[in-house]
Amino acid sequence: xxxxxxxxxxxxxxxxxxxxxxxxxxxxxxxxxxxxxxxxxxxxxxxxxxxxxxxxxxxxxxxxxxxxxxxxxxxxxxxxxxxxxxxxxxxxxxxxxxxxxxxxxxxxxxxxxxxxxxxxxxxxxxxxxxxxxxxxxxxxxxxxxxxxxxxxxxxxxxxxxxxxxxxxxxxxxxxxxxxxxxxxxxxxxxxxxxxxxxxxxxxxxxxxxxxxxxxxxxxxxxxxxxxxxxxxxxxxxxxxxxxxxxxxxxxxxxxxxxxxxxxxxxxxxxxxxxxxxxxxxxxxxxxxxxxxxxxxxxxx
Numbered sequence: 001x002x003x004x005x006x007x008x009x010x011x012x013x014x015x016x017x018x019x020x021x022x023x024x025x026x027x028x029x030x031x032x033x034x035x036x037x038x039x040x041x042x043x044x045x046x047x048x049x050x051x052x053x054x055x056x057x058x059x060x061x062x063x064x065x066x067x068x069x070x071x072x073x074x075x076x077x078x079x080x081x082x083x084x085x086x087x088x089x090x091x092x093x094x095x096x097x098x099x100x101x102x103x104x105x106x107x108x109x110x111x112x113x114x115x116x117x118x119x120x121x122x123x124x125x126x127x128x129x130x131x132x133x134x135x136x137x138x139x140x141x142x143x144x145x146x147x148x149x150x151x152x153x154x155x156x157x158x159x160x161x162x163x164x165x166x167x168x169x170x171x172x173x174x175x176x177x178x179x180x181x182x183x184x185x186x187x188x189x190x191x192x193x194x195x196x197x198x199x200x201x202x203x204x205x206x207x208x209x210x211x212x213x214x215x216x217x218x219x220x221x222x223x224x225x226x227x228x229x230x231x232x233x234x235x236x237x238x239x240x241x242x243x244x245x246x247x248x249x250x251x252x253x254x255x256x257x258x259x260x261x262x263x264x265x266x267x268x269x270x271x272x273x274x275x276x277x278x279x280x281x282x283x284x285x286x287x288x289x290x291x292x293x294x295x296x297x298x299x300x
Contacts, residue, residue, distance in 0.1 A: 002049070002096050003016060003095075004018055004033060004047070004093055005094050006035070006092075007093060007094055008138065009035070009089070009090055009091025009092060010035075010037050010091070011035055011036055011037070011091065016033045018047060018049065018054075018095070019032060020049065021048065022046055022047070022048050023046070023048075024043060024045070024046055024047075024059075025046075025088070026040060026041055026042050026043040026044040027040045027041065027042050028043060030043075031043060035088070035089075037088075037089045037090055037091045039062075039063050039090045039091075040061070040088050040089035041063070044058070044059060044065070044088050044089070045058060045059060045061070045065060045086075047095070048077070053079055054079070054080050054082070054096075055077040055079050055080070056072070056078055057075065058072050058075070058076075059074065059075075060074045061074070063089045063090075063132070065086065065087070065088050066087035067084070067086045067087070068143075080095060083095075083096055083146070084143070085143060087135055087136075087138075092135075092138065092139065092142070133166070134165075134275060136165055137162065137165045137166070140165075141158055141161060141282070144157045145283075145286055151286060151287065151290035152186070155188040155283070156188055156190070158279075158283070159172050159173075159174070159188065159190045160190070163190065163192055166272075168261055168263075169259045169260070169261060170192045170193070170261050170262045171190070171192065171201045171202065171258075171259070171260050171262070172189065172259045173187055173190070173201055173202045173257075173258045174188045174189075174247075174255060174256075174257060174258075174283070175202065175207055175258060176188075176247075176254065177211060177253060177254065177255050177256075179249070179252045179254055182211055182253060189201040189202060202244075202258045202260070203230070203234060203239060203242060203244075203260065204233075205229070205230040205233045206219075206230055206233075206234075206242055206244050207256055209244075210244045210245065210246050210256045211246070211253055211256060214248060214251075214253055215246065216243070216244065216245045216277070217242065217244045218242075218244075218268060219234070219242045220268065221241065222235065222241065222242070223240075238262050239260045239262055240261050240262060241260065241261045241268055242260040242261075243259045243268040243272060243273065243276065244258045244259070245257045245273075245276055245277060245280050246280070247280050247284050249284050249287075249288055257276060257280055259276075
């Protein structure tokens with residue numbers, strides 16, 4: 001029988017057999033599959049097999065059901081493909097194949113409940129919207145990684161997703177290096193403002209430091225840097241905040257992920273660092289696979 005796999009969320013790693021006919025999924029114990037995720041509705045989703053095909057119906061859930069880059073209309077059956085992730089609440093599931101297990105487990109490290117502060121309705125709405133954006137980014141990156149497209153196309157598409165969902169970022173880049181010489185081999189970059197005429201869309205000094213130290217550089221307020229050697233460079237480039245993380249395969253560096261903001265101080269939070277750390281691990285797998293395929297082609 002076909003199984004439903006939980007790829008992310010509190011029940012990550014569990015699998016359940018789907019029944020013939022309808023299978024109900026939600027937070028309540030009276031469902032066929034219970035999801036212990038507070039953001040999942042008591043009865044969230046119905047899954048029906050019709051011949052070789054599967055259809056899902058959102059049951060007017062509070063947080064909705066996200067599939068194929070869109071929220072599904074409630075009360076309407078939608079065909080879904082095996083192995084393609086489906087986001088419900090803050091959990092991600094898929095029917096059948098496990099090809100999309102590249103999904104990032106960053107949500108486990110994000111604080112989802114802050115009971116002492118939930119008295120503020122404004123804060124709660126903001127928190128839900130922020131988490132939903134992160135969930136969408138998680139979903140889209142996972143779908144992109146599962147395509148098997150050329151590496152440069154994958155990285156460009158991931159940058160597109162990041163800019164679309166995290167508008168506070170002004171510039172982003174993946175700087176790939178030769179793992180043996182640690183020299184820059186390729187740069188995939190993009191500005192938020194396409195009219196940006198900068199010849200280099202990243203701070204070289206920050207990138208060099210991350211490559212050398214193999215540690216993230218997170219600068220929330222460039223104006224507070226006094227004795228740091230990169231302070232002057234950030235000032236000249238008018239960078240207010242920056243986040244740069246190494247792409248590591250064991251002790252070997254494959255490149256870096258770079259993002260900055262020229263409009264906002266404190267543009268990157270602790271949650272952003274956790275998010276991009278987890279994304280970096282999945283992107284390293286894509287880089288390794290691309291280089292392995294290239295080596296095989298060269299040998300052939």
